[in-house]
Amino acid sequence: MNEIIEHESKCTECGERITPDEWYTSDDGDLYCAGCYFEKFVSCAQCNKELYKEEQMLNDEGTCYCESCYYDNYTRCEDCDREIDVNTETYYVVKGEHYCRHCVEVK
Ligand SMILES: [Zn+2]
Numbered sequence: 533m534n535e536i537i538e539h540e541s542k543c544t545e546c547g548e549r550i551t552p553d554e555w556y557t558s559d560d561g562d563l564y565c566a567g568c569y570f571e572k573f574v575s576c577a578q579c580n581k582e583l584y585k586e587e588q589m590l591n592d593e594g595t596c597y598c599e600s601c602y603y604d605n606y607t608r609c610e611d612c613d614r615e616i617d618v619n620t621e622t623y624y625v626v627k628g629e630h631y632c633r634h635c636v637e638v639k
């Protein structure tokens with residue numbers, strides 16, 4: 533049985549007519565033209581999950597992550613608010629708070 537699902541071939545956002553090779557589908561199943569899709573959504577650099585732009589977490593280099601991937605890779609120093617890459621940088625945990633090496637070793 534081949535079931536053909538009829539798509540309304542219009543962009544959800546701007547209403548422009550789009551063909552199947554041009555459209556982008558959000559995880560909710562809405563269709564967007566390329567312009568509107570990239571206006572609205574980004575994908576996590578680590579797990580590739582689709583995110584609304586408002587939900588993205590940016591690292592200091594401007595790479596976007598979903599919240600859980602961001603906290604897998606980065607934390608912030610309680611003291612100076614600097615971003616710490618937990619995979620490559622040494623940091624300290626003091627009473628459950630994270631501190632960069634600089635803040636701990638200088639004081
Ligand atoms: Zn559009």
Ligand SMILES: [Zn+2]
Binds near residue numbers: 579580601602
């Ligand atoms: Zn992610």
Ligand SMILES: [Zn+2]
Binds near residue numbers: 611
């Ligand atoms: Zn610090």
